[in-house]
Amino acid sequence: MSKSRLRWLKLLLFIALSLPFLWLLWQWSLLFTGKISSLGANPIEATNRFLGDTSLRVLLLSLAVTPLRQMLRMPWLTKLRRMVGLFAFFYISLHLLSYFGMDLLFSLSALLKDIAKRTYITLGMIGFVLLIPLALTSTKAMLRRLGPKRWSRLHKLVYISAILGVLHYFFMAKGNQPGPWLHFGVLLVLFAWRIYFSAKKRIGQLKRE
Amino acid sequence: MIRIAKPWQLKESQTTPERLYLNRRHIIGGLGLAASLVGGSALAKSKPQSTRETLAFKKSDYTIADPLTPENLVTSYNNFYEFGTDKSDPAKYAHSLVTDPWTITVEGEAAKTGKLAIEDLIRQDELEERVYRLRCVEGWSMVIPWVGVPLRKILARLEPNSNARYVQFVTKFNKSQMRGTRWPVLDWPYVEGLRMDEAMNDLTFLATGLYGRELPNQNGAPLRLVVPWKYGFKSIKSIVKIRFLKKQPATSWEKSAPKEYGFYSNVNPNVDHPRWSQASERVIGGGSFSSLFNRRETEVFNGYGDAVAELYRGMDLKRNY
Numbered sequence: 001m002s003k004s005r006l007r008w009l010k011l012l013l014f015i016a017l018s019l020p021f022l023w024l025l026w027q028w029s030l031l032f033t034g035k036i037s038s039l040g041a042n043p044i045e046a047t048n049r050f051l052g053d054t055s056l057r058v059l060l061l062s063l064a065v066t067p068l069r070q071m072l073r074m075p076w077l078t079k080l081r082r083m084v085g086l087f088a089f090f091y092i093s094l095h096l097l098s099y100f101g102m103d104l105l106f107s108l109s110a111l112l113k114d115i116a117k118r119t120y121i122t123l124g125m126i127g128f129v130l131l132i133p134l135a136l137t138s139t140k141a142m143l144r145r146l147g148p149k150r151w152s153r154l155h156k157l158v159y160i161s162a163i164l165g166v167l168h169y170f171f172m173a174k175g176n177q178p179g180p181w182l183h184f185g186v187l188l189v190l191f192a193w194r195i196y197f198s199a200k201k202r203i204g205q206l207k208r209e
Numbered sequence: 210m211i212r213i214a215k216p217w218q219l220k221e222s223q224t225t226p227e228r229l230y231l232n233r234r235h236i237i238g239g240l241g242l243a244a245s246l247v248g249g250s251a252l253a254k255s256k257p258q259s260t261r262e263t264l265a266f267k268k269s270d271y272t273i274a275d276p277l278t279p280e281n282l283v284t285s286y287n288n289f290y291e292f293g294t295d296k297s298d299p300a301k302y303a304h305s306l307v308t309d310p311w312t313i314t315v316e317g318e319a320a321k322t323g324k325l326a327i328e329d330l331i332r333q334d335e336l337e338e339r340v341y342r343l344r345c346v347e348g349w350s351m352v353i354p355w356v357g358v359p360l361r362k363i364l365a366r367l368e369p370n371s372n373a374r375y376v377q378f379v380t381k382f383n384k385s386q387m388r389g390t391r392w393p394v395l396d397w398p399y400v401e402g403l404r405m406d407e408a409m410n411d412l413t414f415l416a417t418g419l420y421g422r423e424l425p426n427q428n429g430a431p432l433r434l435v436v437p438w439k440y441g442f443k444s445i446k447s448i449v450k451i452r453f454l455k456k457q458p459a460t461s462w463e464k465s466a467p468k469e470y471g472f473y474s475n476v477n478p479n480v481d482h483p484r485w486s487q488a489s490e491r492v493i494g495g496g497s498f499s500s501l502f503n504r505r506e507t508e509v510f511n512g513y514g515d516a517v518a519e520l521y522r523g524m525d526l527k528r529n530y
Contacts, residue, residue: 032498040297041286041493042349043501102502110486118484172484175394175465177294 001076017087020054044102051095056165059088060186067193089135120171127164130157261422266336266356278351280420282494290394291387299427306386308431317453320368341437344476344511349491356418361409369453377402377458379450395461401445402458412516438513440474471530476511480530
């Protein structure tokens with residue numbers, strides 16, 4: 001992969017991952033000017049849900065980069081991983097902001113009450129907090145400062161965050177809905193691939209020894 | 210007979226003249242048309258309004274002063290998990306439900322058990338309109354003009370005996386017509402129930418229409434319950450079975466999550482749902498941009514306490530949620 005091609009690819013990925021955000025901006029500009037939007041009768045709820053769905057999907061996508069790299073033998077895919085991860089963090093932050101701002105009208109006491117009382121909010125909030133150090137250490141300088149070993153150990157937190165994200169969805173949805181199961185299934189496949197791949201590597205190493 | 214006006218009832222002078230009312234419908238109809246012209250809008254996917262037959266009905270004293278929720282919102286945003294778990298799914302997928310012919314099976318502790326065609330259960334000349342607030346357990350509310358008959362009238366016709374202490378309702382369950390039932394979101398078919406005195410209360414209503422026309426499928430055609438002092442999920446849709454029982458029946462949401470949903474499910478701002486505060490509710494469909502953020506304080510029994518608080522005298526409403 002040449003440098004300039006990678007740069008184009010990054011630009012393309014940036015645009016693709018921005019699309020949900022741009023779509024939402026467009027819908028709210030329609031609402032603001034009194035036109036009919038695609039957000040339905042309850043745009044605040046629709047926005048929260050849309051941002052939640054997008055967050056979880058982009059987070060799962062960031063966890064899919066490594067398995068895809070290994071499966072397709074495309075080592076350069078790693079170079080796209082940081083952007084996907086940061087977009088996941090961006091959407092999760094917006095999700096939190098839309099809930100805190102539009103649902104709770106920026107009431108800190110209401111937020112603390114919700115975190116303490118409602119399981120799905122507790123789980124989602126922990127998942128978000130765990131991602132903060134990851135976003136802060138996402139730069140090359142931070143990677144160098146921490147050293148690759150410590151850095152990658154720290155970034156394993158994303159697994160816990162993803163599990164919490166799926167659990168947050170399970171506890172939020174009423175009844176036994178298919179949506180959480182679907183995302184759980186994707187997470188399971190991503191974890192299963194990692195276990196399989198590292199086992200294969202270990203066996204290969206042992207044989208060589 | 211002397212009718213004592215209840216506090217929520219409007220005086221004749223306060224009601225909107227029919228001419229203006231019809232006019233308002235025109236405007237709302239126009240909005241629906243506008244919505245259907247904008248492609249891709251969730252609002253545009255409901256069944257065309259023209260296919261719903263107009264109903265003849267009397268106005269009743271049961272109304273509230275708040276502005277009506279626009280018809281296109283009532284018919285495009287609701288929960289009917291038999292058609293999917295998103296609130297835009299019913300409007301998208303309920304057209305596959307076959308509502309004609311429609312038979313209702315009556316079972317249990319009553320004299321008139323057996324199968325009945327809907328036409329034999331509800332006569333077209335006894336319809337009345339009632340404007341009720343509908344409060345969803347998810348924390349939003351609408352003001353809807355229902356057309357139908359008080360449930361007590363219909364139940365009396367079925368002649369329940371003295372053993373009948375509860376009445377259970379069952380929704381139609383058909384995997385090919387109701388795509389949401391292919392996945393076990395709930396233990397299908399959907400079941401709901403009322404204590405007999407709740408069912409016989411004058412507020413409890415069986416609706417066959419809204420906004421002056423037949424119910425659209427997504428709102429529970431051809432026959433649904435409306436119990437305005439309880440959370441919306443108690444108002445069971447597309448009813449195919451009525452059962453008179455000695456014992457309190459299980460209800461779908463109670464079976465799904467007994468700690469979250471009880472048999473009574475009366476609207477109560479002082480009893481929180483584990484997932485949502487019930488203190489206030491978002492008012493759907495204010496019209497302006499700022500109204501998107503409108504909330505109102507939720508009232509005990511959804512504001513119908515004068516008519517129904519008596520039913521629960523001496524009961525701990527925190528325990529009997």
